[in-house]
Amino acid sequence: MSSTRFPANFIESLNYAPGFDAERFGFAHQNSPSPTTIRINPYKPHAIYKGVQVPWCAEGFYLEQRPSFTFDPLFHAGCYYVQEASSMFIAHMMQYIRGEMDDAIKVLDLCAAPGGKSTLLSSAINNDDLLVANEIIKTRVPILTDNLTKWGPSNIVATNNDPKDFARLKNFFDVVLVDAPCSGSGMFRKDPDAMNEWSEANVNLCHQRQERILADVYPAIASEGYLIYSTCSYSVAENEAVLDWLCTEFDLETVRIPVNKEWGIVETQSDVNKAYGYRFYPDKVQGEGLFAACLRKAGTTQGTSNYKNKNTQKPDYKSIDLLKPYIKDADNYYYFKVGDDWLAIDRMHKDAMGIVSNNLYVKKSGVRLGSIAGRDLIPDHELALSLLINRDAVLNTELTREQAIAYLRRDNILDLDTTQKGWSLMTFENQPLGWAKLLPNRINNYYPKEMRIMSQAN
């Protein structure tokens, strides 16, 4: 048996990492393949195949095989997200701390693309809560917003900002998740190419960047609010050492998260401040490498509620009345315009969204409904996949699997027997995929070009 070739000094560098067992760790990398896991969307219930449950996440499941997700219409409908099992532990942390807070909360996912943890946080919070999902790298924002669109809720705002911009929102967020960019050793089994990037020097650079990101966002955490910090690195420098630095530099105290011993998670404490952290090793859990920790900000910080918020849009009741039939519980939403398009967000999030959009670069807020031409709504893709759509107000056309794949490729849909005319939701197993316009002798496919299936294999 040949052994996995880890980068030079990698194994030695982990000798003091809590719970690290070089032999078992090497064996797991050589002999046990990465499990395939999905997390189902609780807002889009569907009888999809569910395997064995991920111990720390009620919505996570191990699959026996890796199917072709690209050619599963339910994947495109947002019925589930393909996510590595250890990462789902953030849902367990979020549920625990959500239980400690009574009122509606505002949550920030600071390093959010492609959106795995944003969709996970979205499932762990209430409708009264607001999630802001931020990504610094502009080219990574579309994948984030596409995944949020597919997931469906309307209580999410996506932004494209540098962490330092969040200093403008002092004491604004009750929970901040920093899923930090890291040296990536936790992904070595799943993605062996990641080993080429690893070096001790890079671990140190990552450590410095992690401190910078955390220092930048710290002012945005509310008094008595929570910071969840996670990496997919095994290195102490990127994990426990960062906790020690946080506890020394800022008014933060450790939060111990209850974990079941049988889950195989290693609970650690940092050297100096004894801050709790949770380590995942592939030889101890069915999942990849992860580190996660939770800290709480002391309740003494003086905040300001004097945020920049100049929301001056006057309501256009004629247009809003035209939109309302398309929306379930339509009076619960605030309707506003961006360019020609109408958007809707839960009424209780109007002020918070106003503050966010006056201070940050917003790329998506609530649900984009579409534009109004004459007395008709030209519906947006976001509306089709959202949870707020009133499906009784529009046509619904059910597709076979082959037709659904053709639709998702933006090909012609063959053998579609329909006498109905107008805008229609195209559905597969009753789950909306997007819009098409049914015309007397053809169908116009409005599935977004940039989201279409490109791959030819099926």
Ligand SMILES: C[S@@+](CC[C@H](N)C(=O)[O-])C[C@H]1O[C@@H](n2cnc3c(N)ncnc32)[C@H](O)[C@@H]1O
């Ligand atoms: C570990 S990934 C996030 C994965 C994501 N949370 C998920 O679960 O799908 C780290 C993210 O941080 C972003 N990032 C890179 N450099 C950054 C910086 N200096 N400040 C903030 N975010 C950064 C990356 O673009 C990347 O999207």
